[in-house]
Amino acid sequence: MKHIFDFGAIKSLLSRPDFSFCYDALHGVAGIYAQKIFVDELSADPSFLLNCVPKEDFGGGHPDPNLTYAKELVHRMGLGKTDPIEEIPEFGAAADGDADRNMVLGKRFFVTPSDSVAIIAANAVGAIPYFEGGLKGVARSMPTSAALDVVAKALNLKFFEVPTGWKFFGNLMDAGMCSVCGEESFGTGSDHIREKDGIWAVLAWLSILAHRNSQAPSGGKLVTVEDIVRVHWATYGRHFYTRYDYENVDAGAAKELMAYLVSLQSSLSDINRIIKDVNPDVPSVVKGDEFEYKDPVDGSVSKHQGIRFLFEDGSRLVFRLSGTGSEGATIRLYIEQYQSHTSKIGIESQVALAPLVEIALKLSKMEEFTGRSSPTVIT
Template identity: 45%
Template structure:
């Protein structure tokens, strides 16, 4: 039986770049999750008898909300719900499943790289029929609906167990529990030369993958250990846990320090990688060297033709505006299209659907291709392994060769986390006020050539996004970017991106912090970071 439950709207359910994210206690308010899910269904307005994919990263409160979402799908007229066993689905696997099942869309329950547990974070994101995150016109419609919510519809009985494969029914709706790994692993086997990668691993090439007790553990074990023959134990922290084992599932130098230290040791593995809470981000580490996400994007784009799926070349590259311009140099030299978009994977969707680009990336450790409509951590790891299997060079040798051909973009991102929101907004407001007068100003040896607040017009659908981050570009091409991130749940996260291009190959072995010293000091001075936030240093540098 379908029940209609009276409710009242919440005033804080505006989705960010990756859906709605709040703390678990906030989400556990009565009707909070239900209101947002009903708003999704109302905004989607296309669920009569259609298929819906549901899954998440296994974090605390995941299963309860999945059960609710299944019951609400039955109450809103869907014909079938496809859900991973145990409620598990990585974000790229969910995107793939939406596409191959021709689903109307999918609900992904994750707060990505944010911490989990009873006091951690939780999130709900809606992906549309192409497998990608909902575009702004839909997220805006969802938000508008949350502001007037007065009732939601739900199946009155219990949802079926998610522990066993198979089909059950809630009224007229079929609930299908599937293996969350199988379809995704099969797709990876089509994209890459698993035979060559197996040969590489058999040649005493050693690797380590840190799943960070998040969703990619089962995927990495199946692909790396079972299908590619890596020794048991190659995947560490491989069991998804509700609190991520007390860790923080963000694959960066702070939270993946143990893995990085292993790769820095003289007797460490040849290759290391990690992924985040929901499986869409990646960290790549070679023996003695950490690969920056921006460099990884550029290297993957330059070498994609070595993998079977991209053997005929790629159509183009897209990157988010704050991502370094290393990929731009690959596109220019290869004579292919290059697109600069706002931050958020949803902005790549129209470009991918139109065939304008094949590979996309963001500096926040996200890379992917046209195989799905999400960034994909394991995809990036497997493409690196395919390249290594063909070239038979170390990660460091491949990077050095790349820099010699294209030049090196020295680059860092400085994160100031949980900054007082008013202070962060004041900092950005001050920058905006000074943009018009900034050109021509000198800071040490640096002279500002242009300064703006990035705006974007989609070349496919004509949609416009404004206020996407302050850019300050200096003569010679160095630049500083300031923006507030939409992925946190407490205060504001100020991100400052610092970049300098070095064409001289004799200067490619300088430490990034040394190469960027003047720009780092200038970024602090222009942004008045210490004065406005009270912070003397960033919390995380990547």
């Protein structure tokens, strides 16, 4: 890690009296590395570490770094239902049990995984010594928002959209075609080890914070996580994004829903008629397909990787099916809207996405097929 990041710059950031952070290992293996890197090497206050003693049962919790399961960190960062008693840190992060996934938070501010990988890519060359020679390319999984696409286009970087599954990133990195990659399920990584790496992602964010604050006037206001994200949105636009998971759905019903969506894609006019009947202000769908990927490295073809509806304004609806065994299936619905107008990028995400959510549920006949009036989990 010392060969990848500027530990001196990060240490200077951590020494600022107006900067504090909280790292939650959720009692997974990341706690060992957090102690060594953040406390022993970077001289962070040990109180910045949360749940960093590994336990076989993860302390009775679920080691998944998201807003649902990292409850203690979410509360401490001011994103819970009640405000914490102690002062809210400027930066927060969590890891899963084996430390390969990550969640990044600012004070009362959640950074989506899709935005996180885009922001790392946009700032990598200036903030991270490992990338000072430039990026070979960037990649994201298909369901991940297109925030990274916009950065790649603006910076003239090679860009790859791959199916869900880290092996596709691995092929690109092995071939020297990709430097930074990520997925909406809280995985971020680079070609330093060709795997997703939760500690690496946190150090990347600390490096960006250190770099941005080194450029600010001496003694000036701290440049925060929220500041960095909002500047990114103002520069590249914002991709409002959410995921609805319908878990343990009857496998037969789930397959019928997906087959219905495929049949619906044969007629854009029928799709757009349904859309306009629900909300005439929603843009039209210009393309509907099943995502298919031909690996540029080994030539292998991956079919049926998700059903997509692409709108004329860059918005997307994506439906994926997983786990069709005896325990039932999971239907994942991804909803994304792109907004480039600076006056509208600050809207609350669920408000901005509400029209598309309604369209997605009506278009798919979700309740009719599944019997569910609401998803199991919203991310």
